[in-house]
Amino acid sequence: MGVAVTKKPKGTASRARILDAAAALFRDKGYAAVSLRAIAAAAGLQSGSVYYHFGSKEEIVTEVLNLGIERVHDQVSTTIATLPVDADAATLIKTGIRNHLKALFAFGAYTSANVRIYGQVPTSARQGNLAVRREYEGLWDDILSRAQARGGVQGGIDLAAFRLLLIGSLNATLEWFDPQRGRVEDLAECYADILLSGVLTHGGGRQ
Amino acid sequence: MGVAVTKKPKGTASRARILDAAAALFRDKGYAAVSLRAIAAAAGLQSGSVYYHFGSKEEIVTEVLNLGIERVHDQVSTTIATLPVDADAATLIKTGIRNHLKALFAFGAYTSANVRIYGQVPTSARQGNLAVRREYEGLWDDILSRAQARGGVQGGIDLAAFRLLLIGSLNATLEWFDPQRGRVEDLAECYADILLSGVLTHGGGRQ
DNA sequence: GTCTATAGCTCGATAGAC
DNA sequence: GTCTATCGAGCTATAGAC
Secondary structure, X not given: OOOOOOOOOOOOHHHHHHHHHHHHXXXXXXXXXXXXXXXXXXXXXXXXXXXXHOOOHHHHHHHHHXXXXXXXXXXXXXXXXXXXXXXOHHHHHHHHHHHHHHHHHHOHHHHHHHHHHHHHOOHHHHHHHHHHHHHHHHHHHHHHXXXXXXXOEOOOOOHHHXXXXXXXXXXXXXXXXXXXXXXXXXXXXXXXHHHHHOOEOOOOOOO | OOOOOOOOOOOOHHHHHHHHHHHHHHHHHOOOOOOXXXXXXXXXXXXXHHHHHOOOHHHHHHHHHHHHHHHHHHHHHHHHHOOOOOOOHXXXXXXXXXXXXHHHHHOHHHHHHHHHHHHHOOHHHXXXXXXXXXXXXXXXXXXXXXXXXXXXXXXXXXXXXXXXXXXXXXXXXXXXXXXXXXXXXXXXHHHHHHHHHOOEOHHHOOO
């Protein structure tokens, strides 16, 4: 679970353990309920030692928030890039859904922490996360407008609203889906089917 | 905004103000970050006075959580009950979506607080909210199985998964939709269209 | 029903030894 | 790079006056 490993020489082992511990605790208890002493203990350190690696609790949470989105962004953009240039709308969107969900559960502590605590961290930490958020939204806007340009998405669909519906419903799976009890691929298939084709029988559709 | 008013003689004006203040603060900052002093101040009281009305901070948050769900449950079940007994699948689901969203934003402080802080309140408060949560899930299961029994919902759809997708995507609108800048009815129409019929053009559907 | 005052605790952050 | 020790602040909850 050493999720926070990067190539930057900056990253000592303790630093990564602090981030991993903080992400898991923030996910479980929220931002304010987690003390620096608790983070330090979970990382195997005394509280004073944490300040060698980070300037403040706020600095830790900012990095946790950013890693949570960057992991998902990388996974989705990488897999979309491997698709043939003429991939159809369903393939594009399905690939995005499957890999968003895969990354969500593969880096669960960071991604869950992001979804759960973003609204309650100090303003500066929220602002420090805005850029990567917008970048990820932009990635999805590209995917969806490519799908619509292929002619596979109905012209009347509001793509921004669909993106919000889609990402909102995918992120909400963090609250109930247990990857130990079901395959993420199956979840992705089920969600993609509903989002792409709806739930109505084919006669009773659009009114 | 006196949302917490009930008919119970128990409800003094101060008690309702405490609940309203607590709901708004919990929504904005999370559970642990909100002090009893802050709740008291927002309700126009000193912190000691709060303990005349509630035994603890935990007791306050439990009531906020329950009110958040009960308001939505009441709105949805009442409006579903006014439909003709032979209402079709699209009407049933659309009515549920519209009224869930309406209640979400009409009682915004309580419903947002519930969605945001449920995962981080003390265990006993979470357990005190479980019964009303399950009841609301049951209401939706009834709506969806009625719709499927009418023949309007595809047989292959996993109704439990659809309910989680649907409620997850609706609740996520609390994070971005501003009822001052758009009509909730329009949002409901847009979401219902996508969830009922999907986004693909009619040729490129199910594979 | 609301007030003031405070006990007992935990918090984020710092200082300085090793 | 990690430790111990601690400062000052803020927290929940209680006690007792009015």
